[in-house]
Amino acid sequence: MDKIRIAVIGAGVVGLSTAICIAESIPGCSVTVIAEKFSPHTTSDVAAGILSPHFSPETPVDRQKRWFEDTFAHIFSIAQSAEAPVIGVQFLSGWEIFKEPPKERIPFWADSVLAFRIMNDSDLKRFPQVTFGWTYTTLLCECTYYLPWLEKRLKNAGGQLQAGKITDFWELDGKYDIIVNCSGIGARALTGDMKIYPVRGQIFKVHAPWLKHFVRLGNENTYIYPGISSVTLGGTRQKDDWQMSVDPCDSKAIFEACCAYEPSLKLARTLFEGVGLRPTRAVLRLEKEKLERDGRLMQLVHNYGHGGAGVSFHWGTAKEAAQLVQECAMELRCRPIHNKCKL
Numbered sequence: 001m002d003k004i005r006i007a008v009i010g011a012g013v014v015g016l017s018t019a020i021c022i023a024e025s026i027p028g029c030s031v032t033v034i035a036e037k038f039s040p041h042t043t044s045d046v047a048a049g050i051l052s053p054h055f056s057p058e059t060p061v062d063r064q065k066r067w068f069e070d071t072f073a074h075i076f077s078i079a080q081s082a083e084a085p086v087i088g089v090q091f092l093s094g095w096e097i098f099k100e101p102p103k104e105r106i107p108f109w110a111d112s113v114l115a116f117r118i119m120n121d122s123d124l125k126r127f128p129q130v131t132f133g134w135t136y137t138t139l140l141c142e143c144t145y146y147l148p149w150l151e152k153r154l155k156n157a158g159g160q161l162q163a164g165k166i167t168d169f170w171e172l173d174g175k176y177d178i179i180v181n182c183s184g185i186g187a188r189a190l191t192g193d194m195k196i197y198p199v200r201g202q203i204f205k206v207h208a209p210w211l212k213h214f215v216r217l218g219n220e221n222t223y224i225y226p227g228i229s230s231v232t233l234g235g236t237r238q239k240d241d242w243q244m245s246v247d248p249c250d251s252k253a254i255f256e257a258c259c260a261y262e263p264s265l266k267l268a269r270t271l272f273e274g275v276g277l278r279p280t281r282a283v284l285r286l287e288k289e290k291l292e293r294d295g296r297l298m299q300l301v302h303n304y305g306h307g308g309a310g311v312s313f314h315w316g317t318a319k320e321a322a323q324l325v326q327e328c329a330m331e332l333r334c335r336p337i338h339n340k341c342k343l
């Protein structure tokens with residue numbers, strides 16, 4: 001039996017995890033990841049990597065909850081292993097505080113993380129600027145470590161990585177049987193999907209090993225996330241802004257906002273400043289599509305538009321995308337393609 005050839009476009013956290021779920025769950029297939037950029041040059045590499053999603057009002061909440069819980073369980077088991085620091089994973093506790101209490105007093109993911117509770121007056125003494133907050137323990141997954149590990153895991157499962165920019169899906173016709181679209185913000189140019197837009201995020205990585213807890217301003221852009229070898233300070237959320245260079249005005253604003261909640265940051269040394277474009281869409285696109293041209297059929301599975309929650313949702317959406325690929329593969333095996341039956 002010939003192998004079903006699957007191409008995954010994109011080597012960010014979504015593309016690599018999707019490729020792994022396919023390679024590890026579908027027998028008799030070959031998986032190739034094709035991407036213009038690999039770690040450390042993807043948007044995913046810029047993410048702080050906290051597992052704590054923003055709620056997307058246009059996606060059913062049980063779907064978001066499942067994506068988050070699948071991802072949490074996967075990263076949780078890494079956190080419980082000896083390799084955790086090499087893979088860039090750790091538990092992280094801290095405070096999410098609000099100047100204005102949120103409409104939803106309890107987020108949909110409250111019982112998915114550990115030790116979630118609403119802060120009481122005693123907890124709030126730490127932050128005289130606010131009147132409401134949550135405290136919880138979640139996981140941090142730093143992609144500059146995690147993506148190289150995913151690449152290795154994919155190769156161990158028989159997958160391949162290939163550098164290249166795809167300008168038209170039909171370039172791949174005849175070479176692959178199923179194409180999986182995990183191109184992040186690249187999907188806009190690649191597919192002409194105008195529903196996806198960038199939300200620009202600028203961050204600092206600083207050396208401040210004395211910080212052990214996260215601080216995040218709910219409904220705002222300011223956050224402090226201590227990681228394995230640096231602390232990520234953010235950030236900005238600039239809709240439809242494509243500027244990839246660091247803006248010194250943003251740098252100043254981010255640093256001042258973070259120092260207001262953690263004054264000791266004034267002593268921190270800057271290691272890195274960077275920008276990423278969150279691939280944002282009202283509804284994350286996770287579905288099958290069949291394209292036809294000149295009597296040729298192309299099977300696509302889309303998995304893009306994770307916005308500011310790509311790390312928080314990646315494993316859950318990867319599992320679901322692999323399921324869709326499995327359905328396409330079943331169809332192909334039972335039907336002649338390219339004038340040749342795959343059975």
Ligand SMILES: Cc1cc2nc3c(=O)[nH]c(=O)nc-3n(C[C@H](O)[C@H](O)[C@H](O)COP(=O)(O)OP(=O)(O)OC[C@H]3O[C@@H](n4cnc5c(N)ncnc54)[C@H](O)[C@@H]3O)c2cc1C
Nearest residue numbers: 010011012014037044049050166184186201276310311312
């Ligand atoms: C500042 C900042 C902080 C963030 N913090 C968090 C956080 O704490 N927690 C969280 O959950 N999320 C966070 N996010 C969001 C997260 O980074 C994204 O949701 C996630 O990285 C999206 O992953 P992706 O794999 O879809 O896209 P990307 O990482 O952008 O990967 C896209 C891939 O597709 C490739 N590609 C695109 N077009 C083409 C083409 N035409 N041909 C070939 N290859 C192509 C690219 O080269 C790349 O390999 C943050 C984002 C930013 C910017």
Ligand SMILES: *[C@@H]1O[C@H](CO)[C@@H](O)[C@H](O)[C@H]1NC(C)=O
Nearest residue numbers: 117118119120121122123124
């Ligand atoms: C706040 O909550 C903590 C933890 O549950 C508890 O120990 C403390 O007594 C509470 N303080 C007040 C003022 O309610």
Ligand SMILES: *[C@@H]1O[C@H](CO)[C@@H](O)[C@H](O)[C@H]1NC(C)=O
Nearest residue numbers: 009169179181190191193300
């Ligand atoms: C990605 O999605 C867009 C939007 O529908 C689509 O037009 C394009 O063909 C897809 N690209 C790939 C490589 O699947």
